Amino acid sequence: MTPREVAALLAYIVRLDPRMALDDETAAADRLAQWCDLLSDVPATAHGWDAARVARDYIARNPYRIQPADISRPWHAHKADMLSRHVGTFEPTAHPHLDPDDIDGYRAALAADRAAVATGQQPPTTHRAITAGPAAEQVERRLAALGSYIPRHVDDVLSQYRPQRAARLAAIRAGQPDALAVACTWCGAPVGQPCRIRRIHPKSGAMRTRPMTQPHPCRIEAARAQEAQQ
Known part of the structure; x- marks a missing residue:
């Protein structure tokens, strides 16, 4: 605040709290110099800030006489909050x-x-x-x-490395429902995961699954029904 702004603030404070009034001109000048020094880095008004409002709130809530720090501390807290956001x-x-x-x-x-x-x-x-x-x-x-945060031409280049995703995008672009938005009742694939096909080893009989590029027809029908309900 400039000395003129500090003087105006002090006059406002004296009007709200007559105990702050000083009859001695020397004491009043000393107080003005002290407040100017301590509030030199505090603006009178700023975004979301008003020094007069802070002084008024302090006087309304505290029985003690206001000091420059009672205005300076709230300003620095307000400044830190703005910078953190x-x-x-x-x-x-x-x-x-x-x-x-x-x-x-x-x-x-x-x-x-x-x-x-x-x-x-x-x-x-x-x-x-x-x-x-x-x-x-x-x-x-x-x-x-x-069409997405990834440009389509980039998706097209990556499609050879992501066949399940490529098939899903192609179906959506063609206006078909997103089959992976529902679980598959045939193979038990959860939402977001591709359908699976079971494979049995001819000698050991061990069974394992392999992801499919295309979803099962029952899953597509379930996705279409869900889309119609929405």
Whole structure:
């Protein structure tokens, strides 16, 4: 706070608590100098902060005379809370001319954003802000174009290494129900797992299972029935 802001705050405090009034000008000047020194790093108003409101709440709840620390401590607690909720990411419209390849510029912008949050000039950017602001609309448009967080052309390249997943995606893209959304009543495969086929060793008789690329027909029908109910 500036000396003018501190003087205005002290005048407000004296109006709420007449015990803080001083008749001696020298004592009043000393008090003003002390409060200016201790509140030099505390803003009068900021995002979610008002020094006058803090002083009023203290006077209303405490029988003791207010001290500069009774305003300074709440501010530093408020500042720490804002910084702990700030994730250090940018809204797309916050820095439209920032070059992603400009490492020094990016770091400077991060530092400036953090300083703005620390001084109460702007609210912290939380995870909710990332998924609820202009970025969310951009993400929705990208997902509508790509179909998932993994681009389709990447899924196509990986399909040879993931035949069960590739078959599942192909069925969904073709408008068929997601068979793996229900359990299979034929082989007992749980939700999310591919159907299994039993194999018996011709000599030892040992039995084991092997995952199938395509689900059993009864599972597809069960998924279609569940989709119709929803």
